[in-house]
Amino acid sequence: MSCPNPRHDLLYEIPSKEWNTGAPLGNGQIGVMVWGDGNPLRLTLDRDDLWDLRMPPGPDDPSFTWQNLKKLAQEKDWGTLNATVERNLNPPVPTPTKLPLGRLEIAFRGTSSNTSVFRGRLSLKKAEFGVTFGGKRVNVFVCAHAPVVVVECFGESASPLVSWRSFHDLNPGQAASLGIQPSDSLQMNGSTAAVQRFPDGTTAVVAWRCAPSAGGFVLRCTVATSADGDDPIALAEDTLRGCASAHSLKRRHREWWSDFWSRSSITIPEKRLETLWYYGLYKLASSSRPGNLPANLQGLWVTDGVLPPWRGDYHANMNVQETYWPVYATNHLEIGVPLLQWIENVTEPARQRTRNFFGWDGVRMETALASNGAPVPGWGTVQYWPGAATWLAHHLWLHWRYSGDRDFLREKAFPFFQLCFAFWEGYLEKGADGHLHVPLSHSPEWNGNLPGAWGRNPVIDLSLIRNLCLWLEESARELHLSDEVRARWKVVAESLAPYPRDPAGGLMLMEGVPLSESHRHPSHLMPVFPMHDISVEGTEEDRKCIEVSLAQLERMGMGEWTGWSFPYVSLIASRVGRARMAEYMLKLYIESFVLPNGCHANGDWRRNGICQYHYSPFTMEAECAATSAVTEMVLQSWGGTIRLFPAVPQTWRDASFHGFLAEGGIEVSAVREFGETTDVVLCSRERVEARVVGLRGDAQWRGTASARWENGMWIVALAADVPARGQCRTRMTDKPKATDTRTRNVFGLRAWE
Structure with missing residues (x-):
């Protein structure tokens, strides 16, 4: 497969004059945003574990106890309760926070700022940014297999002028507020290093070395920290000294990405959405690799010279979840491993905090967490929300469902499910009606951090608990x-x-609280998506509930939505079969909430009139959710049934995908022609029976022990590692709409922008 192809690349007809329109590169540990006109060319660097993890002492507040909060909730004294929680969970302290590192500036001798001859391209296929200006050609990549950034320059005989600008250089006020001093410069055996010492004892070293090469020169750069060893300066020097040639580094780098892209691909007639699919997957693969931290709010592209929005934390009331939704059906479970490992690493501290505050064993996590799992100051309503750990548990469940790894289920997922259940078992209260109730919570981000945000029995909490019990039951059966x-x-x-x-039968946000105004967080639809305890394939009551709930969402409008809301609602629409709505949500997203380089801006920064927020702070969860939303349109496998092209608009006459993954670990490839599925290939690691919807009943099967048609569904017996293929004869009822191969690239900077 040649995908992604050049049409998916980011094209720069003019240079990026700002960091947030640059070209993103990364390898899971080191991230680079390339921008500037060559006079100089700027590389804003980031590293996944560069955090200030100092924990200022919290307020010594004897009123902040579970028993007191429960009492205030019973008395409906929401003002006192809210003030107490806000005072303790949102103190005005600057740390913990993700930290900017700084940027490398490369000035090429004899280069002017003549932007008329500037041309750049970020190749998603190769994960390389190539640019020409002033008779020079430069290629930048972050090695997929080593902690090295490579800058190749052709047509330049003299070494460039390279300088380092630290966080303190770029923003002395913010740096000083954290006690961060200027970096030190060091010369060492042909290399230059900038050594940054942080108040918490961390040392970060950025080192680089220029060397002549055929027709130009090569700059190699690395970032080492004290997390790598006691002497990061020596480690950085050793890394540069031991580097292979630029040619060898590039060959291995391209091999990694070639293998990555060979796993799955998609072709759809709406090329903007096709680009979204590849771009979101590229960004996630660039910022999440086994052995490193998972992607935070900004992935590996922390703001240039400014502390990141929302401290660059791990936000577990939607952001982390959206970021990692694509890994399953796109068949890239490996890039989800950092999240699973991180959840394991932060569980025990969260368990201890649960014991200390609530008084019983189990796991409940605050919503906003630092890289070490410590709570980050934020809205009290958000930080108190008791559902974050259980929503994270859904990723463990999905990993099991798609991988079929019983060792993982037994040793990792099932024990975590038990700890989440232990918390809820102690937290739920039996009412006079005989039901178990969630006594104190809120529906994420409803009413912000105001007293009116609190209540009981949010739909999202009840859905998470109900599904947690299901996961435990199915796990126990499997084990x-x-x-x-x-x-x-x-x-x-x-x-x-x-x-x-x-x-009318629609879902409320929580007990006594209907959706009465526009709201960006559709978490009250959790039973519809990402769970499926209410589905269009269920009862008539289920279908009515879905119709009424979506009608209410539509009536309230999009005024309070932000960028990530649109892929989320697209996913909900696909789940209930509303293909046009699913497509339209993604079109609104790409037209109004995406910066020229594909980065999610949160707000309607172009002022297209879609919502009232016009700001543009970058977070990457929506980019990944958009990939997941496109995937959901062409393949769904919830509830044990593989659904082919379940939510594609009628205008998508021709479409295909290759190498996707369904629940049960079944690889799926399919082709749609003239508005019908004509070809599907299934392959399972184990002998299983697959249920398939979306292929005509007259299909012919090969490579399967049996295939029978029952009630509009194929029941296909798959042998282990033997592809089974079902094909239908194409019915050319009309002329298909041809794919427009001339469609211009979606992302990048054009001369008129």
């Missing part, structure tokens, strides 16, 4: 555990309060 072990989960599942509904 052959006794019925006695399952009894506790069954009691909770059967006794849990029903979802709060309005008089």
Whole structure:
């Protein structure tokens, strides 16, 4: 497969004059944003573990106890409760926070700022940024297999002028507020290093070396920190000294990306959405690799010279979840491993905090966390929300469902499910109606951090608890555990309060709180997506609930939505079969909430009139959610059924995908021609029976022990590692709409921008 192809690249007809329109590169540990006109060319550097993790002492507040909060909730003294939580969970302290590192500036001798001859291209296929200006050709990449940034320059005989500008140089006020001093410069055996010492004891070293090469020169740069060893200066020097040739580094780098892109691909007639699919996957693969931290709010592209928005934290009431949704169906479970490992690493500290505050064993996590799992100051409503750990647990469940790794289920996922359940078992309260209720919570981001945000029985919490019991039950069955072990989960599942509904039957946000105004966080639709305990394939009551709930969402409008809301709602629309709505949400997203370089801006920065927010702080979760949303349009496998092209508009006459992954670990490739699925290939690691919807009943199958047509569905017996292929004869009912191969590249900077 040649995808992604040049049409998906970022094209620069003019140079990027600002960091937030630059070209992003990364390898899971080191990130680079390339920008500037060559006089100089700027490389803003980032490293995944560069954090200030100092924890200022919290308020010594004897009123901040679970018993007191519960009492205030029972009395409905929301003002006192909110002030207490806000005072303790949102103190005005600057740390913990992700830190900017600084930028490398490369000035090429004899180069002017003549932008008329500037041309740049970020190749998604190669993960390289190539640029020409002033008779010079420069190529930049971050080695996929080594902590090295490579800058190749052709047509330049003299070495460039290279300088380092630290966070302190770029923003002395913010740096001083954290106690960060200027960096030190050091010469060492042909290399130059900038040594930055941070107040928490961390040392970061940026080192680089220029060397002549055929027709020009090569600059190699690395970033080492004290997390790598006791002497990061020596480690950085050793890395540069041991570097292979630029040619060898580039060959191995391209091999890694070639292998990555060979796993899955997609072709759809709406080329802007096709580009979204590749771009989001590129960004996630660039910022999440095994052995490193998972992608935070900004991935590996922290703001140039400014502390990042929302401290660059791990936000577990939607952001982390959206960021990692694509890894499953796109068949890239490996780039989800950092999140799974991080969840394991932060579990024990969260468990201890749960014991200390609530008084019983289990795991509940604050919503906003630092890289070490410590809570980050933020809105009290957000930080208190008790559902964050359980929503993170959904990723462990998805990993099991798509990988079929029983060791992972037994050793990692199931124990975490049990800890989440232990928290809820202690937290839920039995009411006079005999049901178990969530006594204090909020629906994410509803009413911000105001007293009116609090209540009980949010739909999102009830859905998470209900599904947690399901995961435990299915895990126990898979692991052959006794019925006695399952009894506790069954009691909770059967006794849990029903979802709060309005008089028309639609889902409310929480008990007594309908969706009464525009709201950016559609978490009250959790039972529809990402869960599926209410589905269009369920009862008539389910379908009515979905229709009424979506009608209410539409009536309230998009005024309070932000960029990430649109891919999220697209996913909901696909799940319920509203293909046009799913497509339209993504079109609105790309037209109004995406910066020229593809980065998600959160606000309607072009002022297209879509919502009231016009700011542009970069976070990457929406980019990844857009990839997931496009995937959901062409393949769904929830509930054990593989659905082919379940939410594609009728105008998508021709489409295909290759190498996707369905639940149960079944690889799926499919082709749609003239508005019908004509070809599907299934391959499983184990002998299984697959249920397939979306292929005509007259299909012919090969490579399968049996394939039978029942009630509009194929039941296909798959042998282990043997591809099974089902094909239908094409019915040319009309002329298909041809793909416009001339469609211009979506992202980049044009001369008129």
